[in-house]
Amino acid sequence: MPEPAHDLPGLDIARKVLAAQPFSVLLGTRLTAFGEGEATVELDIREELLQQFGHVHGGVLSYAADNALAFAAGSAVGSRVATAGFSIDYLRPARGAVLRAHATVVRAGRTRVSCRCDLSTREADGPWTLCAVAQGTIAVLLD
Template identity: 35%
Template sequence: MPTPITPDRYDPATAAAMAGLGNGTDGLPAYLGIRTTHVGPATMTAELDVRADLLNPFGTLHGGVLAALVDHVLGAVLYPVIEQGRWAATTEFKVNLLAAVRDGSLEARSTIVSLTRRTAVVQVEVDNDGRPCGLAQGTVLIAEPRAST
């Protein structure tokens, strides 16, 4: 795992809110069954159980499911360390699929490796029951608060 940055700011209340993402909330994280298991300064871990409805016709996990898990932890890891009201938008990420996944569970660990006021670079390692199956890196835009309408 890469060495995480030491952020200037860390909000435990926001970290607690991020820990609840996917744990029974609506949307894609809930559909996929993503469970956030750890949020710390510059790090986040989430899990997903491999289910039959997430497999492709060849009996392996669809790459888009692993990519969705990566994208989830890629952006959510930033919220406890960015200013309140700012938001994170993934601008790009690349995933290396290292091994086929047929069953078990995935664990994705994200680490912020670079952070400026406007951008961040995050690396994500994904294991399938302890076996490396994915490695990703992405860039995230950190945007100003949205204007209220």
């Protein structure tokens, strides 16, 4: 059963969870927003994250969507969640200086949370450009 609202993790705790993920540390991922059914993760785009045409690799976009979806769900039902599955549609090549994945809860049930995620990139302080969308189901882990 989802945790009561007073047991939901805050931004500081959620950032500690992200910091405990070695792959997220490797990529330099930041949790920039968390709470009330929403979460945003960002990472700086580096050469090592590109594919052969100079765009952000689809696996990096998928990773960002997966984490944002799970954190959004966790902000609504508590920290005992795991991704059950998600799909992603790549809309345009992802390029720029920063990648942002912003996820929101569509519906939080007792055992599953449905979420959607928009992935955008931007150069320095320029406008965000939508490059992919994802939707997923996050499982609430029961004891």
